[in-house]
Amino acid sequence: MTESNPQTTDQIRLTGEDEMVNFAGRMSSILMGGGLVFLEGTLGAGKTTLSRGLIQALGHTGPVKSPTYTLVEEYDLPEGRVCHFDLYRLGDPEELEYMGIREYLTDGTLCLIEWP
């Protein structure tokens, strides 16, 4: 990946859930200090799978449920706080204010956002 040119896109082919989770584990080392990741892709593209791989690689041992109905799931992990959003069912952008989205988007927190 080229940091100097944000237009550069690299493609990585991941075949199957295991490869996705493995890739997420490799990504986790650069996301430990926090960050904002927009997960874009069609229904069933693997956004939650990638999130699960990241959250578990950062120390979560239990299951990772899709935040489709809750909008956000929070994890306080040894490697820092992770907030996993799924905004597919968001009816109105105002709801983001009601849920206090600004409180989540802080330094040191890793925010993973499905359907950004």
Ligand SMILES: Nc1ncnc2c1ncn2[C@@H]1O[C@H](COP(=O)(O)OP(=O)(O)OP(=O)(O)O)[C@@H](O)[C@H]1O
């Ligand atoms: N790289 C991959 N190749 C093939 N199948 C995959 C891959 N990653 C995930 N899957 C499988 O695709 C299915 C859907 O994955 P997932 O729930 O992560 O998608 P999603 O993008 O979060 O969907 P949604 O838009 O509904 O939130 C799961 O059964 C998962 O195991």
Ligand SMILES: [Mg+2]
């Ligand atoms: Mg999902």
